Amino acid sequence: MVKKRSKHYNFAFLDEGSKRVIRRALLKAVAIPGYQVPFGSRELPIGRGWGTGGLQITLSVIGPGDVLKVIDQGSDDSVNALSIRNFVTACTGVETTTDSGEATLIQSRHRIPEAPLKAGQIMALQVPMPEPLRLVEPHEAVTRVMHAEMDYAPMWLALYESIVRTGDIELGADYPVMVEDRYMMMPSPIPRFDNHKLHMSPALFLFGAGREKKIYALPPYTRVVSLAFDDHPFRVESTHGRVCRLCGAADVYFDEFFDSATGGRLYQCSDSGYCEKRRRAGARATEPAAPTA
Amino acid sequence: MNNITGNPAFALELNELTVRYGPGCPSCGESPESLDRNRCPVCGSVWAVRGVSLRAREGETLGIVGESGSGKSTLMRALHLDEAPTSGAYFLDGGEENLFGVSPRRRRYIRDSLLGMVYQNPYLGLRMFFSSGANVAEKLIAAGSRNVRGMTERAEYLFRYMEIPFSRVKEPPRNFSGGMQQRVQIAKAVANNPPVLLLDEVTTGLDLSVQARVLDLIKRVQREFGVTMIVVSHDLAVVRLLADRTAVMRDGVIIEQGLTDRILEDPRHVYTQTLVNSML
Numbered sequence: 001m002v003k004k005r006s007k008h009y010n011f012a013f014l015d016e017g018s019k020r021v022i023r024r025a026l027l028k029a030v031a032i033p034g035y036q037v038p039f040g041s042r043e044l045p046i047g048r049g050w051g052t053g054g055l056q057i058t059l060s061v062i063g064p065g066d067v068l069k070v071i072d073q074g075s076d077d078s079v080n081a082l083s084i085r086n087f088v089t090a091c092t093g094v095e096t097t098t099d100s101g102e103a104t105l106i107q108s109r110h111r112i113p114e115a116p117l118k119a120g121q122i123m124a125l126q127v128p129m130p131e132p133l134r135l136v137e138p139h140e141a142v143t144r145v146m147h148a149e150m151d152y153a154p155m156w157l158a159l160y161e162s163i164v165r166t167g168d169i170e171l172g173a174d175y176p177v178m179v180e181d182r183y184m185m186m187p188s189p190i191p192r193f194d195n196h197k198l199h200m201s202p203a204l205f206l207f208g209a210g211r212e213k214k215i216y217a218l219p220p221y222t223r224v225v226s227l228a229f230d231d232h233p234f235r236v237e238s239t240h241g242r243v244c245r246l247c248g249a250a251d252v253y254f255d256e257f258f259d260s261a262t263g264g265r266l267y268q269c270s271d272s273g274y275c276e277k278r279r280r281a282g283a284r285a286t287e288p289a290a291p292t293a
Numbered sequence: 294m295n296n297i298t299g300n301p302a303f304a305l306e307l308n309e310l311t312v313r314y315g316p317g318c319p320s321c322g323e324s325p326e327s328l329d330r331n332r333c334p335v336c337g338s339v340w341a342v343r344g345v346s347l348r349a350r351e352g353e354t355l356g357i358v359g360e361s362g363s364g365k366s367t368l369m370r371a372l373h374l375d376e377a378p379t380s381g382a383y384f385l386d387g388g389e390e391n392l393f394g395v396s397p398r399r400r401r402y403i404r405d406s407l408l409g410m411v412y413q414n415p416y417l418g419l420r421m422f423f424s425s426g427a428n429v430a431e432k433l434i435a436a437g438s439r440n441v442r443g444m445t446e447r448a449e450y451l452f453r454y455m456e457i458p459f460s461r462v463k464e465p466p467r468n469f470s471g472g473m474q475q476r477v478q479i480a481k482a483v484a485n486n487p488p489v490l491l492l493d494e495v496t497t498g499l500d501l502s503v504q505a506r507v508l509d510l511i512k513r514v515q516r517e518f519g520v521t522m523i524v525v526s527h528d529l530a531v532v533r534l535l536a537d538r539t540a541v542m543r544d545g546v547i548i549e550q551g552l553t554d555r556i557l558e559d560p561r562h563v564y565t566q567t568l569v570n571s572m573l
Contacts, residue, residue: 149397153405153435157420160434161427163441164463230440 005093012059013091018042022060022215026206029217034179035147036130041213045087051109053208054126055084057215058107061122061206062088067095069103074111074255074270081109098273110173112194114252114274117203119220125188127209130216132176132184152184156227163232175234178225185216187224193236193253198224242267247278248285299384304351304521305372305489310381312342312367312545317379331364331544341367342378343545347523349538351488354515354522356536356553358529358568364545365525369493372523373410374400385489405435409482409520413494415474418481421467425457425477428466432484451480455510472503476510483514490520496531508534529572533557541565 025039044052072081076098097103100113109126133143136154162170174189205218228234243250245266254267269275299306315338320327331340342364349355359365370376383392412418419428429448438444452459455476466474496504515522524535532539540550549562560566
């Protein structure tokens with residue numbers, strides 16, 4: 001679907017100078033995988049903390065020939081995804097899609113699509129907290145030195161303490177990773193389920209934190225390893241025994257609903273584009289959507 | 294004197310260490326005798342440590358005594374690579390690199406793997422809001438361990454060794470008494486068997502019976518782990534108990550150095566004589 005571009009704004013809203021500054025930060029970020037590059041975060045018609053980092057990346061790399069997909073928590077249709085998609089199309093006129101396979105540029109919050117990404121695709125992820133060491137050290141000046149010296153012991157210590165106290169690492173989404181055995185990095189608040197999709201991906205991942213004014217990146221085929229102890233391996237959220245109530249998919253990340261009539265739980269693909277595509281191809285839940293107790 | 298590589302005979306070798314706070318000026322730079330104690334009357338720079346050289350053989354314990362402000366703690370911080378010196382050379386185990394000149398990452402490795410430090414104030418050496426077991430594990434993690442069970446077992450062993458009830462391993466050190474905090478600090482410092490242990494006024498502020506137990510523990514660690522130790526204290530009794538050889542510091546300079554017994558029985562420098570005579 002092609003929309004007509006508004007003539008009142010520069011192509012992709014930002015002025016060319018701003019786009020160039022952001023692209024320069026992106027180049028540096030790609031050159032040093034996992035390293036947080038500071039950048040001059042611009043004002044946008046949405047508030048900081050609402051995806052301005054990802055949006056600035058999208059706006060500075062998008063061209064008229066791109067096909068855009070915008071995801072919010074897996075969904076193409078939530079208010080955030082819609083607003084951002086409408087905004088970008090209004091000031092670029094690019095084509096949009098819900099099929100991650102057709103998109104050349106995907107801006108996302110909290111999810112990486114289920115279908116494997118391909119070479120040439122760009123993922124722009126919105127990042128609320130870019131600094132993994134913020135969990136253990138409040139001062140930016142100190143965390144920058146810690147990264148420089150690869151002083152990650154305090155972070156490992158926090159994980160160790162968590163295991164000793166509770167028997168498990170108490171981190172959910174945004175589970176930190178090591179990039180090329182060098183930089184510790186926050187993968188943005190994607191579920192742990194999605195962490196492995198970063199490892200050796202043929203696609204380019206760009207991370208933007210608009211409020212924190214940081215950009216970082218994973219170039220294609222980068223080694224990305226989730227933090228884990230030798231005798232306490234990294235574990236993803238369990239999806240065991242669950243299937244999508246609409247398309248019947250298993251082994252995907254699910255949204256969970258409560259059925260107010262029966263009090264049972266219903267599961268459905270969190271990646272709405274993936275689910276839709278499967279259903280178009282004829283996939284159905286094998287049993288009628290019976291809520292499980 | 295300022296050799297470029299370490300002497301393999303020594304586990305720890307420090308050559309001509311100088312730490313100056315302030316810009317320095319020709320007056321104090323060229324004629325140290327113009328200093329007012331350790332402060333330059335012209336430019337106000339403080340020469341905290343001046344031309345200090347130390348040597349310790351493997352397994353030897355070296356004592357450093359001196360009054361407050363004599364430069365002991367600055368010297369310790371330099372030995373632990375917490376302090377960038379003005380000049381000097383520092384070698385461990387006859388190594389070829391001057392440890393004062395290494396990159397920050399290498400410096401961190403040396404601090405984490407080859408050195409152990411016990412501070413006078415446990416708040417400097419421990420994370421008071423983490424469990425005591427995690428404090429011991431921190432040193433192991435920093436030295437590269439990524440095995441939860443291995444680290445927990447090591448902490449358990451060290452706690453038993455340090456006579457800390459293992460039931461309290463999950464408690465943070467802020468719940469502990471001063472003597473116990475000091476024992477946790479020692480457990481942390483020796484956790485990964487560093488060849489060199491630095492002890493800065495470890496018994497100051499502890500009551501006498503607790504002092505005796507901590508000193509006894511340090512003696513045992515020294516004997517059984519075979520570490521080379523540098524013990525800083527203003528208390529001659531502590532040094533007499535622990536150190537094979539002793540250096541007396543005053544105003545940033547070593548004024549007398551020798552076997553501990555000799556220093557105590559036959560002090561030569563006037564200041565050392567005063568110090569020995571003032572022992573209770």
